[in-house]
């Protein structure tokens with residue numbers, strides 16, 4: 001690697017939507033690697049005492065290599081500190097406060113040394129429709145949902161399937177985000193099947209497809225491809241050579257429906273895309289979709 | 298046996314804010330405290346007195362109390378001022394306002410010339426282009442100052458900065474930069490504006506040195522000089538999430554407890570950011586000294602009206618945009634405050650919009666019904682759009698308000714035309730309504746948001762004039778006496794320091810604002826222009842020129 005660029009994922013959602021338990025699960029999930037979790041305050045994460053290696057002011061170090069940082073010195077300072085130890089960190093996850101704006105926080109993911117790797121918004125399926133009418137916070141909740149790439153529905157166990165379906169339909173009226181029912185595996189949440197990285201991930205919790213693109217691709221076919229995403233596709237990551245773009249190697253990221261293309265900062269030279277989809281998505285439909293990129297050639 | 302010397306200062310006029318003796322002609326001071334307030338003749342029986350005529354031609358008031366300022370208020374003066382309004386720096390130099398783009402460029406050129414190291418960034422603040430009638434100020438204007446030296450100019454709102462090409466080249470800000478908040482021209486190149494903190498932080502080392510330098514220990518002394526020139530003898534820092542850290546306390550104590558520092562300082566914590574426990578706050582409170590106060594709580598509920606981020610009740614903002622933002626979740630306020638309430642800590646909450654006020658009032662009602670208290674002095678900070686019925690509720694709950702009266706002058710015109718319209722702008726910071734409802738009132742400048750200056754704050758509440766010159770909400774004007782009470786005893790009351798400061802009376806700390814003209818006899822329109830000779834803090838004289 002030329003430089004270790006850290007993926008930066010934003011986790012938002014209103015109070016009670018399950019951010020804290022998601023983050024606690026991530027902190028102990030050995031498939032993810034070493035996480036730096038950034039929180040407004042440590043009061044929001046209840047880290048198991050037995051996992052804490054040291055607590056040094058605004059950083060808590062865990063025995064498994066993860067760290068938890070508070071924002072007391074502000075974002076710029078916290079991100080500088082994490083950069084300074086980027087050889088010991090694989091990924092950054094930022095928890096937005098219950099009334100915070102995920103889209104604003106996501107901008108920090110464009111700080112040099114980081115790349116924005118998705119905005120995930122948790123939604124309490126059992127209360128969200130009612131709370132969206134709250135005179136104080138209804139607007140806040142709706143704008144959080146609108147800002148999401150992935151919406152993760154929590155507390156689905158409290159509802160019948162048709163009730164969840166109503167919530168999903170309602171969410172679709174607010175947001176183009178991909179809507180998933182929690183829990184989902186870390187591989188789906190982050191698209192952990194990165195190019196060139198071998199991981200020991202159980203294949204039961206998601207479907208993944210990898211395809212090489214030895215020839216350059218046109219922007220026009222990317223546009224067609226982007227709009228025809230099969231419903232189960234959660235994430236796409238990889239590298240392409242794009243005819244109309246100046247750089248040799250374009251890094252492609254898709255989180256939910258949102259595609260970003262940037263000049264690659266990696267020394268990865270293979271032109272290859274990895275797709276991560278929900279467990280019952282047919283592989284054939286994914287391959288057919290990926291082949292849309294080759295049509296113009 | 299020897300009795301400590303008591304010094305008697307006769308003055309041209311002395312306004313005490315002590316209801317039993319509102320005006321006197323001399324004060325007697327022993328050590329740090331007032332020994333007597335009356336006439337020279339009355340004081341002849343004091344043992345071992347001497348008369349000091351330093352203030353013979355001066356007007357004395359209780360030292361002004363600024364109940365909402367920020368500890369880093371003087372830090373911006375580490376950088377070049379290029380705001381629209383005239384502003385005086387900690388050394389008393391008056392910087393004239395930059396009224397157009399050329400004046401900004403000229404100001405920056407002078408600063409550029411004064412920097413010896415060609416690589417040292419030029420840092421400036423206070424830019425207020427909403428007042429400029431010309432084209433938008435962009436990075437290429439700053440390129441006229443220097444093509445090689447990075448330039449970073451923070452706007453008055455503090456939400457954005459304008460930078461030059463040299464800075465963008467240095468930090469790699471270009472057409473490919475993916476962040477939002479970096480407006481681009483027709484060719485796709487950034488115009489040199491960095492909006493919101495994430496984009497501003499792309500200015501990298503320049504951004505860090507801008508904010509890093511503001512924290513220098515020197516800036517605390519500079520704050521003291523600003524206060525002294527404004528007649529202020531008690532300052533506040535509302536709030537500091539690190540207030541209970543020993544390092545923070547030591548750094549402040551080094552300055553404030555030094556007898557050469559001319560003011561008291563009350564530092565509030567921000568527990569919503571720091572998660573400071575009640576126990577830590579109580580420990581910090583115990584570490585308070587006569588001059589340095591600790592162990593109170595400030596919470597910010599919403600944003601600002603001029604930034605369209607305050608939480609407004611219907612009908613909201615004039616242009617039908619979405620409502621402002623919550624900085625702290627309304628439904629968690631009771632839970633956050635409960636332990637502080639039960640421990641008897643002083644709690645002030647920032648509510649700019651009237652909807653935020655509702656949330657605070659509901660919270661206080663809940664807490665008081667769970668755990669009744671009479672003398673709590675819960676204070677609504679800013680309290681700008683509060684309606685008469687809310688003031689009646691505030692009164693019924695025994696709460697106080699600290700109004701941001703300077704808004705009428707600095708943003709009154711924008712409030713009329715853009716944010717809330719003439720009707721609600723006329724009731725902003727409605728001191729008359731508050732006083733008539735029996736609510737204890739103070740008024741503040743929120744420095745560095747507006748300049749540290751209690752006479753300006755009082756002037757704004759008395760006259761309610763906007764920058765374009767018209768009177769906004771004449772019905773809400775108050776008298777000079779009411780305004781001066783608000784910035785002395787009124788503010789001391791909200792800090793629970795009214796037994797020690799805020800009026801001139803025996804036993805209280807000898808803190809004085811020393812004026813050259815009588816604010817009670819001049820034209821009230823000139824109140825903000827009354828020259829300030831200096832201050833007295835704890836019996837020690839601080840002439841404004843010599844600090």
Ligand SMILES: [Zn+2]
Nearest residue numbers: 365366535743
């Ligand atoms: Zn403030």
